[in-house]
Amino acid sequence: VYISAVREHLYASITRDEVWIASDGSLTPVVEKIEAGRAVTRFRDGSFELAATGGLSPELHRELERAVISDKGALLLEAAGRGGRRRIRLIQHARAVVHGDGDRDTHSWRMLLVSTPGGRSVAVAPGELHQFEHLLSAHSPALPEVVDHRELPIEWAAGSAAVLMHEAVGHPAEQLRHDVDWPQWLSVLDGGRNPAVLDDCGEPLQRCELTRGQQPSAWRRTSYRDVPMQRMTDLTVTATGVTALLPPRRIRIFLLSSGRYDPLSDSITLAVSGAELVTGSASSPLAPFILNASRASVAAALAGECGPIVTYPGVACFDEGQRLFVGSRACGLLTRPLREVE
Amino acid sequence: VIDRYRKSGVAIRLERWRNRRALVRLEEHGVAEEEGRLFRCSSSGEPLSPLALPDEAPLLEMEEAIATGASGLERLTIVSGRAVHSCGTRQWEDVHVRVHVALVASGRRVLLDAGGTGSADIDTDLILGVGSAVRACSGAHASGAVRLHPSVSAQIWPALILSFAQRPAPSPLTLEQGEHPGYGIDGVGQPIQRFPLFDGKSVTNAERWPNRFRPSYRVRPLRAAFHLRAELPVAETLPEREAIGTTTPLVVSEGRVRGELLCRDGALVKLDAAISDLRRGGREERWYPYAAGSWGAEIAVGN
Numbered sequence: 001v002y003i004s005a006v007r008e009h010l011y012a013s014i015t016r017d018e019v020w021i022a023s024d025g026s027l028t029p030v031v032e033k034i035e036a037g038r039a040v041t042r043f044r045d046g047s048f049e050l051a052a053t054g055g056l057s058p059e060l061h062r063e064l065e066r067a068v069i070s071d072k073g074a075l076l077l078e079a080a081g082r083g084g085r086r087r088i089r090l091i092q093h094a095r096a097v098v099h100g101d102g103d104r105d106t107h108s109w110r111m112l113l114v115s116t117p118g119g120r121s122v123a124v125a126p127g128e129l130h131q132f133e134h135l136l137s138a139h140s141p142a143l144p145e146v147v148d149h150r151e152l153p154i155e156w157a158a159g160s161a162a163v164l165m166h167e168a169v170g171h172p173a174e175q176l177r178h179d180v181d182w183p184q185w186l187s188v189l190d191g192g193r194n195p196a197v198l199d200d201c202g203e204p205l206q207r208c209e210l211t212r213g214q215q216p217s218a219w220r221r222t223s224y225r226d227v228p229m230q231r232m233t234d235l236t237v238t239a240t241g242v243t244a245l246l247p248p249r250r251i252r253i254f255l256l257s258s259g260r261y262d263p264l265s266d267s268i269t270l271a272v273s274g275a276e277l278v279t280g281s282a283s284s285p286l287a288p289f290i291l292n293a294s295r296a297s298v299a300a301a302l303a304g305e306c307g308p309i310v311t312y313p314g315v316a317c318f319d320e321g322q323r324l325f326v327g328s329r330a331c332g333l334l335t336r337p338l339r340e341v342e
Numbered sequence: 343v344i345d346r347y348r349k350s351g352v353a354i355r356l357e358r359w360r361n362r363r364a365l366v367r368l369e370e371h372g373v374a375e376e377e378g379r380l381f382r383c384s385s386s387g388e389p390l391s392p393l394a395l396p397d398e399a400p401l402l403e404m405e406e407a408i409a410t411g412a413s414g415l416e417r418l419t420i421v422s423g424r425a426v427h428s429c430g431t432r433q434w435e436d437v438h439v440r441v442h443v444a445l446v447a448s449g450r451r452v453l454l455d456a457g458g459t460g461s462a463d464i465d466t467d468l469i470l471g472v473g474s475a476v477r478a479c480s481g482a483h484a485s486g487a488v489r490l491h492p493s494v495s496a497q498i499w500p501a502l503i504l505s506f507a508q509r510p511a512p513s514p515l516t517l518e519q520g521e522h523p524g525y526g527i528d529g530v531g532q533p534i535q536r537f538p539l540f541d542g543k544s545v546t547n548a549e550r551w552p553n554r555f556r557p558s559y560r561v562r563p564l565r566a567a568f569h570l571r572a573e574l575p576v577a578e579t580l581p582e583r584e585a586i587g588t589t590t591p592l593v594v595s596e597g598r599v600r601g602e603l604l605c606r607d608g609a610l611v612k613l614d615a616a617i618s619d620l621r622r623g624g625r626e627e628r629w630y631p632y633a634a635g636s637w638g639a640e641i642a643v644g645n
Contacts, residue, residue: 028379029380030379030380030381031380031381031382031562032380032381032382032383033382033383033384033560034383034384034385035384035385035560036384036385037370037385046363047362047363047364047365048362048363048364048365049364049365049366049367050364050365050366050367050368051367052366052367052368052369052370053368053369053370054369054370054371054372054385054386054387055370055371055385055386055387056387175360225366225368225370227357227362227364227366229362264416264446264449264450264451265449320359
């Protein structure tokens with residue numbers, strides 16, 4: 001849809017990707033990857049053409065390298081937590097887009113992926129981890145409750161509705177699939193929150209309403225070797241005018257470990273790693289479970305808004321071999337039991 | 343101990359997906375090292391030796407043939423490249439062509455991988471045959487015996503060795519690491535030679551496998567069995583119906599192989615057969631890039 005906006009340009013990037021194992025406060029490095037390169041990128045006759053080469057000019061290398069060398073000691077210590085074992089991955093990325101007419105844009109980001117042996121994980125910008133530490137360190141009982149999640153209403157809390165909509169609305173919109181009728185009160189917006197940030201082809205991000213037939217405008221890529229694709233950037237899920245009353249017995253989801261959209265079956269799969277069974281004013285932890293649903297049944301199950309907009313720890317989204325981070329914020333949403341709508 | 347590995351590579355990559363097409367010409371060099379538990383790698387601007395990009399013409403022809411001839415094409419990736427590697431005192435080169443195809447119809451997806459050292463190794467007719475079968479597929483199931491095309495049987499062996507490593511099932515089938523004329527050196531510069539993996543009763547522990555697989559300089563090399571090759575009793579007769587694709591990954595457990603097969607005539611067949619009942623058809627074998635390489639042969643399944 002926005003492909004005419006892609007001008008021929010040079011894309012250059014450096015990515016520094018490190019993995020550390022934290023065990024009772026001590027940190028051991030296990031992986032360190034540094035990748036730098038450039039690609040002349042053009043779109044013509046309906047095709048992308050990339051001429052990609054490893055390595056950068058000394059000037060560009062110096063400029064981008066500054067953004068991926070950081071004092072990470074305090075960051076890693078914070079991520080290591082107070083005890084136990086954790087896997088910490090720190091990805092630092094800087095890229096430049098240079099157009100033939102002299103337009104030039106540089107951008108950099110850092111992400112921290114922290115996971116526990118219990119299957120809980122968050123992907124956050126450094127400095128934000130303390131906001132989500134409780135999700136990682138939440139007590140997991142030896143015998144968590146097991147329920148049939150299809151029989152119960154679900155409260156999508158702590159911004160987790162952003163992941164539900166990422167899979168049920170976002171990925172299909174990337175593929176121009178707009179064949180599900182979403183409630184008018186629901187809005188899933190992508191991009192455009194920060195006008196200063198350009199996409200990976202150096203073009204402005206547009207604000208796109210994914211439940212109203214629009215496709216994410218941003219052309220994004222993981223590295224110089226990858227072909228730009230229209231992908232989500234920064235998802236915000238809101239609801240207007242339909243407030244749902246929380247039923248006394250329900251599932252409350254606050255953390256997911258992975259998600260997937262399958263275009264063939266037009267269904268989504270979510271791996272829920274943090275959830276509890278709420279009964280009145282009491283709650284008890286639930287064992288991790290897998291939720292499968294068609295997109296149509298997700299749309300039919302939506303009951304309304306049940307909480308304010310909250311930032312969810314970012315989503316590390318893997319599609320077509322390219323891992324990209326998608327900012328995620330959502331109001332609380334309530335869904336009726338999936339069994340009722342199928 | 344520090345193992346230093348260097349690689350220079352050039353490649354052409356053609357991609358088609360979701361009504362998009364891309365052509366990527368790639369040249370890159372990299373270094374990787376292991377030091378105890380730590381794996382380090384980085385891209386480098388220094389080539390090991392100069393390399394010319396492969397000829398694009400045969401790839402474009404192949405792309406055109408598949409894209410116009412195979413219905414239900416969801417995704418097509420064709421990669422052709424050459425690389426120079428060095429590790430320790432050894433330096434070696436290889437060339438490769440790889441094709442990955444995803445075809446969809448009747449709510450099912452058929453994945454197909456093919457590879458070799460040149461375009462001539464890619465069986466385009468098979469890919470087009472799978473395309474025709476996908477077009478003919480109504481979702482109806484057939485029953486009875488089938489023969490597996492080598493591209494299907496090659497998918498069984500990597501699953502089989504993983505399953506038998508957990509729990510071997512006695513079988514007249516034996517499995518070994520084989521050889522490939524174009525890929526004779528592993529990811530750490532060691533020669534890949536024939537090596538027994540399953541003798542019909544027991545499995546050689548993976549810690550004793552002599553070789554390590556390094557599909558990219560960015561990946562830590564892992565112990566792997568290369569170019570899997572099975573020996574089986576010969577079939578007395580070959581079933582007429584031929585399975586040329588799979589609509590689900592083939593799973594081996596408790597001595598049986600299970601999955602769903604797509605046959606040349608468009609019929610679907612539920613596969614649920616004892617490994618001990620597999621029988622070999624002809625002697626001809628073809629190599630496929632499943633896991634660290636797998637040799638497929640025509641196999642008869644009583645089912």
